Amino acid sequence: MSLFDPLFGSDRVAAELSDEAWVRTLIEVEVALARAAAGCGLVSAGAAAQVTGVAAELVVDVEALGVAAVEGGNPVIPLVRLLRAAAGDAGPAVHVGATSQDVLDTALVLLVRRAAAVLREDLAGAADAAALHARVHRDTPMAARTLGQQALPTTFGLVAAGWCAGLDHARAALSVVVDGLPVQLGGAAGTLAALYPHGLDVGRVLAAELGLPWAPPWHTERTRVGALAGALGVAAGACAKPATDIVLLAGTELGEVSEAVPGDSSSMPHKHNPIAAVTARAAARRAPGLVATLLASMEHEHQRAVGAWHAEWPTVTELLRVTGGAASRLRTSLEGLQVHPGSMATHVPAGELVHHAGELVDHVLDTRQETA
Template identity: 50%
Template sequence: MTPGDDVGLLAPVRAGAAAEASTGDAALLQAMLDAEAALTRAQAALGLAPAEAADAVAAAARAERYDVRDLALRARAGGNPVIPLIADLTAEAGPDAAPYVHRGATSQDIVDTALMLTAARTLPGVLVDLERTAAALAALAARHRDTPMAARTLTQHAVPTTFGLKAAGWRSLVLDAHDRLSALRLPAQLGGAAGTLAAFGDHGIALAAAFAAETGLAEPTLPWHTLRTPVADLAAALAFACGALGKLAADVLVLSRTELGEVAEGSGGTSSAMPHKANPVRATLIAAAARQSPALAAVLLGSLVAEDERPAGAWHAEWQTLRELLRLAGGAAREAAELAEGLRVFPYRMRAQLDLTDGLIVSERIAAALAPHVGAARAKALVAAAAQRAAAEAVGLADALADDPALAGLLSTARLTELADPTGYTGAAPALADRALRRAPHAADSQERP
């Protein structure tokens, strides 16, 4: 291991994920080399460079030929890694190709294009994992369409719902994330020293189009050295994906608490001190990613405020930030797919929680049934008083209401018992789950991923 190797010791959410490999130093270096090779090929295609030069640069553009650590150290002199890389690539390509290496470009053209290439190579794996997650959640939602459970608001029992609706809601967020990521347009960057393409003479606009085609990225309307929409859009979509998966994780963390036990991860994690534990590790890692991503996205959105035609600091702040956000989204998506595919659901525990308050969870339903007899306000007050008596005397809500002389003759004991059954008050939850499951993921953008 060399100094500076990033093996993810403190980042288990992305350790071993496809996103880790596609965003590693070697992968980023290869993306920069691919951008340089694409630039020479594009110039050769327009007759601005010999085909032999393009071939020589392409042959030299292999990351394993270069020392990443040495490039990083030498990057300090000019503030970015492209400057020392050009020197090394020029030497590798040979004297005949040397005049055509990086010709007319600026360092930001290469780094921006490389980062877009990195994103384009990372996102397909993220999308696949989001699709896996959505498919697993769809199966859970369909299977538990009618499985009643307690809905909770502000941490307390609210009214009954179904686990199918909850799972359908998780899936809806996952599909929202998938749609945002699949709709991203990732452009190449070519503008030259100040975004005017002046170094390319009359061929600037044509060369920018040819360069984009060679990279497989979208052709930008304008050089975007300080027009950072592509980075901001990518940041927002990645942070949204982490947050959407974070909602799934947050609910799993609550529902898998020992005292609830309504769900459990397929294979929980161990504890270093307590042998009995099966920790919800996947949900924990997703939650950690979701907590980090907003701050990273804020840095990237802040870089929209970039002065002049090329900025100092704003651009440089993006590099590591964008890489980490890609890694977090990739790792969280992988963990979410495994979590959803292995999630265990315990309907008997959900029913036990529903019965915990002995009818209080359906107080809304009983008040609605009484309203035609005594008015809505009076009905609410009567049920509230009965609820207080039920809690104080440890009796069911139906019993407390049946003993209330103010309600004599309004609702029979049998009717009160029926109304107090929480499984009969899930409303449109099953139909809403069905409706949500009719939604399919949007197809990925037709832009070919390089």
């Protein structure tokens, strides 16, 4: 965990994406591959069992592995050497028919799924909190604001229902992308040649071992990574919207909402800053640049990319961290959000009615019940 992870809400997601988690997951893929090879008769069951045993006991110096990765351009190459040395006579059962990208891509998919589980939980928690505000304040009048100016009346319930709908849509879209990420196994050039005639069988067994969908090799076909980037970027944006509204509504001149545990000021003790919403915005603001990097990295050359693939690993993990942080901090803000109807009422012209707002809130919440 870094100094800023708790501040920007990234600590829980970061735990799933640490250097140690990367190494454990790379080893997990290698072990599953050995078992898949044994299941298809390419190595003995005893050799696969030996690989499984030594992998469970293997102690890897992460820093040294990082240094060793420089020579070949990725950490899988030195990690395979360590596993083979530890496995002794069973060494040939390590990394059967695979290339480094197979192991790295598959490990990344597993890490994404685990980190996304935390992210989706926080998105759901934030949406639930927004839905509760929508229900409680279905008919609480407040001023709508357009182009920064006071407009017609609305209700706080309808505002919160909009937040809820955006978070739910983002979570559903992210779930589709993440759940569809498949295993990667293609060998040196994506043809499974080294596993012939068992390549397809090994791929399917490997997928089953890891609980992933199977797909033909996608080593330089990166639409899945692009879709993941887009879904994470949209989720970050869905978090930024309510966070921005909360910051504005909590301003001294409006005072229509406040956070349960507002932030302190080092120089102005009278201030009560909506710091959870502030840091949610800060985390989300980093997402678009990371999304752009991943979209720009989709142009993988021929059958192995020269740099574009390498740029994905830290970028995907960082995008998960910032989006997870935005969701976590927004959830904190919304779950403790205090609404001040009296302040809202002072900004609504007397006698103006809010038509259909309650019906619209009901529709959003009813639809949510049906699709939850």
